[in-house]
Amino acid sequence: MRNISDVIEQYLKSMLLESPEGAVEIQRNDLADQFSCVPSQINYVISTRFTLEKGYLVQSKRGGGGYIRIQRIELPQHLALHAHLSGTIGDKIDQNTAEGLIYQLEEARFLSKREACLMRAAVSRESLAVKLPYRDEIRAKLMKAMLISLMSK
Template identity: 65%
Template sequence: MRNASDMIEQYLKNILMQSPAGVIEIQRNELAERFQCVPSQINYVISTRFTLEKGYIVESKRGGGGYIRIQKVQLSSQGVILDHVLSTIGDHIDQTSSEGLLYQLEEGGFITCREAGLIKAAMSRDILYFKLPLRDEIRARLLKAMLLSLLSHP
């Protein structure tokens, strides 16, 4: 049986896919009621599973009429994808952000599950056994090289 976080994530992704604009607005309390959980559980799911690295833009407005707006970032053309990869990685990238980017590219069908797994294994802090910030700089260089090679030669 899946846990509440998984069910909330899947529910949000389903309604996002049904949205013609690729944007949804939700009420935190209403969603918490629907899943019989506390609003902080909704915050947790959104902050960990709907990040920019994973391809989502999240806006939040607090207060009486507050809402959470989630938008799926669409990577449509080769140039947009490459620009996104380069800007996300920059000169350094931590392991969590690199895994989020790989997740986004795999979910979008730009790389395979196997390719993502291989890159993820190579990007691990257990493999890149250097002190920070050198580790994040080396990870960025390797990740750029691997992704540019994969994305430039479909």
């Protein structure tokens, strides 16, 4: 059985897919009531699963009538994707950012599930048993090489 965080994440993603603007505004307490959980559980899901690295922009308005707005950030189309990725990756990239980018590319269907798994394995700190900052530099070169190869298929 899936845990409550997975259920909340899938619910929010389905709302985003149905939204013509690619954005949803939610009331944290209302959502917590709907899923019979504490509001901090909603915060946890949003802060860990709807990050900028994963392709989401989250804004919140506090106070009475406050809300949380989640917006999907679309990747640039194929022509600009190479420049976007090179700019995002740069000369070095840490593991969390690399995994977030892989996740974003998988969600946008630029990568298959299998390709994403292979890339995560290749750029993990366990696979790159080298001291920092060299590890982040090698990871960036690997990411660029794999993505260029995949984009030219």
